[in-house]
Amino acid sequence: MDKSQILDGKASVVTLLSDFGDRDVYVAVMKGVIAQINPQLRVIDLNHQITPQNLAAARFCLMDAYPYFPEGTVHIAVVDPGVGSKRRAIAVEFAQGFLVGPDNGIFSGILSQQQAIAAVELTNRNYWRSTEISHTFHGRDIFAPVGANLASGVPIQELGREIDPASLVQLEITECQQRGNVITGCIQYIDHFGNLVSNIPGSYVQGKTWRVQVGSLTIPGCETYSDVKVREAIALVGSHGWVEIAINSGNAQSQLQINWQDSLEVIRLG
The missing domain is CATH 3.40.50.10790 (S-adenosyl-l-methionine hydroxide adenosyltransferase, N-terminal)
Structure with a gap:
């Protein structure tokens, strides 16, 4: 040039x-x-x-x-x-x-x-x-x-x-779907800490009481990692704006054996 x-x-x-x-x-x-x-x-x-x-x-x-x-x-x-x-x-x-x-x-x-x-x-x-x-x-x-x-x-x-x-080619990522108070999505990213980032926007749970269901596992929706005890699972909205699953001071991917594209449900309780 x-x-x-x-x-x-x-x-x-x-x-x-x-x-x-x-x-x-x-x-x-x-x-x-x-x-x-x-x-x-x-x-x-x-x-x-x-x-x-x-x-x-x-x-x-x-x-x-x-x-x-x-x-x-x-x-x-x-x-x-x-x-x-x-x-x-x-x-x-x-x-x-x-x-x-x-x-x-x-x-x-x-x-x-x-x-x-x-x-x-x-x-x-x-x-x-x-x-x-x-x-x-x-x-x-x-x-x-x-x-x-x-x-x-x-x-x-x-x-x-x-x-x-x-x-242009589109990467196939399962879209989240809402039925009543239940939003179904999937894990779209796993970060360096093992946090499991879903494709469910945090706006769905803003100002709500909520929980996440992954198979038989129920995880409370909270605001900060410290809202649960060390090594306990937590769901929260990450800095990226998506609902994520984490372990306080741990690795959610390895501890919970949840991986890319695995499905989850966010349930709004009120």
Whole structure:
């Protein structure tokens, strides 16, 4: 990209999310590619400890993080089990910024809350690192350079062929359903502490007396971890705004043997 195209102070933040971990050089290489294009960009790591190929975790982390970034931020996400296949490489514009990564449902959480303004398939090789790309590292060869150019002022329409946002892949996450005072949902994320984050919004229980039912296990709805004794189970609304199950000073996933996509019920008592 011609450095004269760089727009100082415009879209100057880039975030990175991946399942690359921190033992290898993959993340640093992507940052190097970005710096070669525009060293003035501020690059912020969202998470590189996503369990390999766990698209549901990547989807949730992006959805949880994007509201806290300035308008125009470019979010590059690389959890890409289909790398090198016919899956599309895409960029999406929405009200608060841009998304760059594989078309595999990784952005479906954000796009369930924010309408896509425009979407393109990344077919313009002028914005790739090279016309000869690796079949196993599109993060380096496509997504990092495209994201850097986008954050530096290149219009999204120049990056490739326009596509219908409705055609973007949606990750299949069970939607919560309400029947009377019972809301049925599932576990959509498990954090570092073993807290079990459901897909039931906290607004359903705001100002209510409530409990969670998982199989034969009944868990009281409370406000803080300390509302129950150490090692006891508790349900509460986490900082992310979703109903979650936790263990006071413990790990709910291992102690309760509840996992991704397991169902639960929130019962409002009054």
